[in-house]
Amino acid sequence: LVVYTVDGGKTWNESLITSPLGRGASVGMIADAKGRIYNFHRTEGEKPGEGYDHIICQRSDDGGKTWNEGSVFGGGSGKKNDKLGIAVNIGKQIIYAAWTQYDQFPSTEPGCKSYAMFTMASNAGNRWDKPRAMNQLPGNCANDGTSIAGVTPAVSGEGRIFLAWSNNNVIFFDRSYDEGKNWLFNDLAIAQQHGGWALSVTGFGVTYNAPMLMIDNSASRYHGVLHLVFADQRAGVNDTDIWYHRSIRYGDSWAPPTKVNKDESGRHQFSPAMAIDQVTGNIYILYYDQRDYTDGQTDVYLSWSIDGGSNFSERRISETPFTATPIPFYDHTAISAHNGVITPVWTRTDNGKISIWGAVITESELMKK
Numbered sequence: 001l002v003v004y005t006v007d008g009g010k011t012w013n014e015s016l017i018t019s020p021l022g023r024g025a026s027v028g029m030i031a032d033a034k035g036r037i038y039n040f041h042r043t044e045g046e047k048p049g050e051g052y053d054h055i056i057c058q059r060s061d062d063g064g065k066t067w068n069e070g071s072v073f074g075g076g077s078g079k080k081n082d083k084l085g086i087a088v089n090i091g092k093q094i095i096y097a098a099w100t101q102y103d104q105f106p107s108t109e110p111g112c113k114s115y116a117m118f119t120m121a122s123n124a125g126n127r128w129d130k131p132r133a134m135n136q137l138p139g140n141c142a143n144d145g146t147s148i149a150g151v152t153p154a155v156s157g158e159g160r161i162f163l164a165w166s167n168n169n170v171i172f173f174d175r176s177y178d179e180g181k182n183w184l185f186n187d188l189a190i191a192q193q194h195g196g197w198a199l200s201v202t203g204f205g206v207t208y209n210a211p212m213l214m215i216d217n218s219a220s221r222y223h224g225v226l227h228l229v230f231a232d233q234r235a236g237v238n239d240t241d242i243w244y245h246r247s248i249r250y251g252d253s254w255a256p257p258t259k260v261n262k263d264e265s266g267r268h269q270f271s272p273a274m275a276i277d278q279v280t281g282n283i284y285i286l287y288y289d290q291r292d293y294t295d296g297q298t299d300v301y302l303s304w305s306i307d308g309g310s311n312f313s314e315r316r317i318s319e320t321p322f323t324a325t326p327i328p329f330y331d332h333t334a335i336s337a338h339n340g341v342i343t344p345v346w347t348r349t350d351n352g353k354i355s356i357w358g359a360v361i362t363e364s365e366l367m368k369k
Contacts, residue, residue, distance in 0.1 A: 002029075002039065004064035009343070009360035017067045019043050021054055026084055033090045036061055038125050040097065042074075042081050053077050055084065055099065057125045073097070073119055073128035080105035081117070083210065085152035089159060090217065090278075094179070095121045098151040098163055101133070102141045112141035114148040116165045116172075120180055134174055136187045139167045145196015150210020156224065157217045162251060164190070164213040164228060166197040171211050171230065173251050190254050191245055195233035199240055201268045201288075203296025203324040207331045209240070212274045220281030222308035226251060229260070229274045229285055240268040242287050246309045260303045260312050265291040269301070270331070273344075277337040282306050282363065286335040286344045289316070297321040300333075300346050300357075304366065315366065317359055322348040342366065 002015045017039055024041035031037045037060040042052045054075035058067045074081045084099040101115045116135040121128045139148035151165040159179040165172055171191040176183045197210040209231035216225045228245040235241060242260040247253060261269040272287040283305040288298050300318035305311060324331075335344040340363035347356055 002064050002067075006063060008341070013065075015065055015067070017058055019056060020069050021056065021072070024056070025052065026082060028084050028086050030086045030088055030095075032088050032093050032095070034093065035063065036124060037064055038086070038095060039067065040084055040086055042084065052080050052082070055081055055097065057095070057097070057121070057128070059125050071121070071126055071128060074099070074101070074117065074131050077101070079103055083149050083151065085150070087153040087155050089155045089157070091157045092122070092159070093124065094155070095125050096153040096155055096161065097128075098134075098153045100148050100151055100165075102143075102147070104141050106143040107141040109141070113138040114141055115139075116148050116151040116163065118151070118153065118163060134163055134183065134185070135165070135167070135172065136185060137167060137172070144198045144206075145169055145193070149197045149208075150212070150230070152211060152213040154213045154215040154226065156215050160250065162213060162215065162226060164211050166193050166210050166230070169193050169196045171228070175251055188251065190251070191228070191230070191243075191257065192234075193230055193232045195237070197230070199231065199233055199270060200237065201240060201270050202290060203298070204331055207270050209270055209272070212272065214274055214276045216276055216278070216281050216308070218276070218278045218281040222281045224248070224250070225308055227274065227276060227283060227309060228254075229272050231270045231272055231287070235266070238268075239266045240270045242269050242272045242285065242303070244285070244309060244312070258309070258312070260285055260314070261287070261289065261291070261301070262312075262314055263291040267291050267293070271333050273333040273335045275335040275337040275342070277339065277342075279339040280306075280363070281308065282337065283309055284335055284337050284342050284344075285312070286333045286346065288331065288333070288346070293321065295323070297323050298348075300344070302342070302344060302361075302366070306367075313367070317344065317361070318346075318348075318357075322350055325349050325352050340364070
């Protein structure tokens with residue numbers, strides 16, 4: 001189901017995407033400069049036993065009203081594809097996809113490996129290059145902090161491509177300076193992620209905290225800066241925090257980490273998502289926050305920076321807290337920002353029911369005293 005607005009969030013419409021290969025999962029969405037919208041999801045193959053080894057990209061040319069049959073990549077291997085990251089080269093309309101691939105899932109068998117996969121399409125998502133593994137050091141298949149996760153692409157307007165992912169409590173980085181023709185393949189370790197990307201949080205159980213990488217393509221003074229956000233537990237298992245790194249040298253060096261959340265409560269902030277406003281260069285980071293509670297109640301906070309990540313402010317944007325219940329809770333957050341309009345989205349539970357919430361916030365509303 002796709003929910004979309006054409007009047008800035010005043011009213012909302014719905015359309016249904018029918019997956020050509022049946023049941024889908026792990027949905028992601030992005031738009032290009034021509035207004036085409038791309039929906040990605042992984043799905044089961046056509047043959048029994050293939051599992052979720054196919055990824056489908058379906059496109060809408062009318063703002064989300066209708067969707068094409070789509071194109072498929074990653075399928076036929078019998079392996080499981082999961083945790084998709086996507087990006088667009090706005091100048092050339094090239095679409096990039098990166099994800100985790102498991103030999104088996106989940107598995108603790110010796111020799112079972114996970115990989116950071118990558119592919120791209122230069123024809124409005126109609127045909128994809130053959131996927132390739134980008135990592136030199138594989139993870140295992142346990143689907144925890146010792147497995148690869150959070151494989152995220154970022155692309156500059158000049159065609160430089162960057163990838164980041166988490167594996168065994170370390171965040172790795174790779175890059176190509178010629179639109180993906182050649183890669184350094186050096187698995188550059190750029191940050192420690194203490195506790196890994198799968199972190200236990202009060203009331204939620206295991207939560208998803210893999211890194212998210214973006215680049216500033218705006219005309220601001222911060223053009224070309226790489227931004228990285230993730231959560232970890234370097235302060236202890238009862239104190240998860242949101243961490244931000246940046247590089248002004250295309251990943252050759254990285255500034256020391258900055259803690260995004262401003263509290264000293266010793267409680268959990270987790271499951272971050274980030275957006276860069278490619279008009280203003282402002283940074284927005286969305287996350288769950290338990291600073292005011294000891295019983296698992298949770299708020300949603302938004303942090304932002306108007307100086308390229310040197311300083312962050314924050315504000316609670318959820319109207320009321322919620323408490324996760326002992327049902328499968330999908331701790332998903334997402335956020336987009338363009339020309340001073342910020343649109344965060346998150347999930348919550350109330351009385352055992354999961355719901356999706358969002359907001360449309362203007363830059364002036366957020367930053368007013």
